[in-house]
Amino acid sequence: MSKLKIAVQKSGRLHDDSMKILKDVGISIDNGKDQLKASAKNFPLEAFYLRNGDIPQYLKDGVVDAAIIGENVLIEKGNGITIMEKLGFSSCKVSVAVPKSVHYNSIQDLEGKRIATSYPNTVNQFLEKHKVNANLHIINGSVEIAPNIGLADAIVDIVSSGSTLFKNGLKEAEVLLKSQAVLAVSPLISEENQLILNKLQFRLQSVLKGRRNKYVLLNAPNDKLDAIINILPGMNSPTILPLAKEGWSSLHSVINKNEFWDIIDELKLNGAEGILVCPIENMVV
Structure with missing residues (x-):
């Protein structure tokens, strides 16, 4: 019997929220410590535990049929991937942040400035839309430290509570986009697995309506x-x-x-x- 292959973030808040909603829709997954793949006991589904940033490529290649993933990651890396359902959890923003001492008026203040980010595609699209020219420094990791070490004048990164910005002497200046967890589908999913995914989506919709x-x-x-x-x-x-x-x-x-x-x-x-x-x-x- 065919099984739906679904990717879930390997660790973190999105992982925990994803596993909770799968449990709430009646799917029992026994994932032992450090397992990268686990099968559900009572639903034709296999969960793959992957790095969030790698999931869009797995969807494009058809390695997995679907994923619970941050909308912001799809906007950055998931061109051509369809969102089936917005899931209403793991909300965050992708925002511009500048040092607290900087007086910020508008996006035009970034003209000619250096911006550190791990979201270059998202930032470039935003800058082009507002006709602003800036120099991007692509960083994978602790973006917030860049202004403190003189690498950048501003950053663009995920903001949840804002506590990380505060600790690094930064303030949120501009919101590029708002994000939440979504159910995304591979363009290469088989008809058989699409039917299984439709059943999963129906269960998810029922739980989400209950939560609302x-x-x-x-x-x-x-x-x-x-x-x-x-x-x-x-x-x-x-x-x-x-x-x-x-x-x-x-x-x-x-x-x-x-x-x-x-x-x-x-x-x-x-x-x-x-x-x-x-x-x-x-x-x-």
């Missing part, structure tokens, strides 16, 4: 139901069940987590009581 929403149960007097229903839409409409207490009902619905607290406040103002909120593991619609 919360299940809400509440009690309300019947004379307040219309007002509460207008506040609390579900996938189609809330479920309403009569309570043993005369004149009261229980409402069940789904709320987007980004709107959660505003909606809860409004529900309370309109007579809702006993509000119970539950996480959703999977949401199939």
